[in-house]
Amino acid sequence: MADFAAPLRLHLDGGALVANWHYLQRQGSAACGAAVKADGYGLGAREVVKRLRDAGCRDFFVAHWNEAVAIADLVPPEWISVFNGFEAAEIPLIRDLGAIPVINTPRQVAAWKASGGGRCHVMLDTGINRLGIGPEQFSDALLDQLDIDILMSHLASADEDSPQNAQQLARFQSQAQDVKAKRRSLANSAGIMLGPEYHFDLTRPGLSLYGGVARAEMASGVTPVVRIMARILQVRQLDDGDAIGYNATYVCQAPTKIATLSFGYADGYLRCFSSKGVIIADGKAMPVIGRVSMDLITAHINSVPTLTEGDWVDVAYDLPEVSALSGVSQYELLTGLGNRFKLSWL
Numbered sequence: 313m314a315d316f317a318a319p320l321r322l323h324l325d326g327g328a329l330v331a332n333w334h335y336l337q338r339q340g341s342a343a344c345g346a347a348v349k350a351d352g353y354g355l356g357a358r359e360v361v362k363r364l365r366d367a368g369c370r371d372f373f374v375a376h377w378n379e380a381v382a383i384a385d386l387v388p389p390e391w392i393s394v395f396n397g398f399e400a401a402e403i404p405l406i407r408d409l410g411a412i413p414v415i416n417t418p419r420q421v422a423a424w425k426a427s428g429g430g431r432c433h434v435m436l437d438t439g440i441n442r443l444g445i446g447p448e449q450f451s452d453a454l455l456d457q458l459d460i461d462i463l464m465s466h467l468a469s470a471d472e473d474s475p476q477n478a479q480q481l482a483r484f485q486s487q488a489q490d491v492k493a494k495r496r497s498l499a500n501s502a503g504i505m506l507g508p509e510y511h512f513d514l515t516r517p518g519l520s521l522y523g524g525v526a527r528a529e530m531a532s533g534v535t536p537v538v539r540i541m542a543r544i545l546q547v548r549q550l551d552d553g554d555a556i557g558y559n560a561t562y563v564c565q566a567p568t569k570i571a572t573l574s575f576g577y578a579d580g581y582l583r584c585f586s587s588k589g590v591i592i593a594d595g596k597a598m599p600v601i602g603r604v605s606m607d608l609i610t611a612h613i614n615s616v617p618t619l620t621e622g623d624w625v626d627v628a629y630d631l632p633e634v635s636a637l638s639g640v641s642q643y644e645l646l647t648g649l650g651n652r653f654k655l656s657w658l
């Protein structure tokens with residue numbers, strides 16, 4: 313079959329990924345794991361796992377069992393933990409696979425014990441009230457006889473200076489006190505920057521491995537991993553008064569040179585970037601003007617008029633900056649990236 317080159321490229325910097333993992337690990341003495349759920353936050357879990365494994369990472373967290381299967385040939389299965397629990401009927405498959413379940417409910421505790429037990433992790437809900445054994449469900453007796461490797465909880469507001477952080481820490485310390493477990497874990501990316509008392513034995517960053525700045529304190533320590541490049545499909549010279557794109561939301565106020573690029577909301581560049589996004593060429597930032605379409609965006613290129621059909625330009629994707637610009641979270645900016653890119657790992 314003919315193999316056409318994609319007019320859209322996603323460059324992924326493996327060196328930056330590994331540097332970010334080392335940076336997060338250096339924030340304390342705990343071991344540093346990696347959340348690689350949602351296909352490595354959209355960047356490709358297999359490539360992420362290989363690089364972090366080679367750098368020394370020994371704990372990989374996914375959400376679904378199929379995500380564990382997808383990386384199970386890359387690392388010993390017991391290095392893989394599955395956040396979202398299980399159904400009792402899945403236990404035989406889980407044992408075959410050998411990845412470790414995170415038990416989230418008393419019902420899962422009972423099912424795991426009834427099936428003969430074995431190594432597991434346990435999630436205590438200390439206030440996010442989302443997934444995990446709640447304080448009203450918790451007792452030391454509930455968890456006895458379990459062979460718990462990681463006893464964990466998850467912070468709700470670690471990216472903010474909220475009193476909830478200290479509350480969750482205190483609740484975790486008091487609940488975890490009498491539970492027998494090999495390791496304890498509380499911090500995600502943002503939680504790591506709250507200080508070593510939040511680290512326990514193991515941290516579980518995701519976002520900041522991939523270049524996300526989860527708290528301002530890490531802005532100078534985290535390196536971008538993602539770079540987006542799109543090909544110019546057409547260049548036009550428009551006049552004062554000409555309108556651009558669906559619903560004519562942008563009207564030129566002067567003679568305007570525009571470039572139309574192969575990139576759109578089907579690739580994860582949502583409509584909130586309409587007349588807000590930025591492209592970069594020759595070191596110059598230029599605005600995206602008019603509506604983002606499914607497969608196309610238009611940009612104002614008067615400042616680099618030499619740009620022409622077939623040229624490649626960068627689409628600005630600095631995560632904290634672009635998140636502030638668009639209101640889309642850094643997480644969604646990553647996981648929303650589509651599947652039409654040609655991926656290349658550097």
Ligand SMILES: *Cc1c(COP(=O)(O)O)cnc(C)c1O
Pocket residue numbers: 347349395466499500501502516517518519520526
């Ligand atoms: C996703 C997730 C993480 C990683 O969080 P980041 O904010 O991306 O660092 C850690 N722990 C749990 C339970 C998660 O669901």
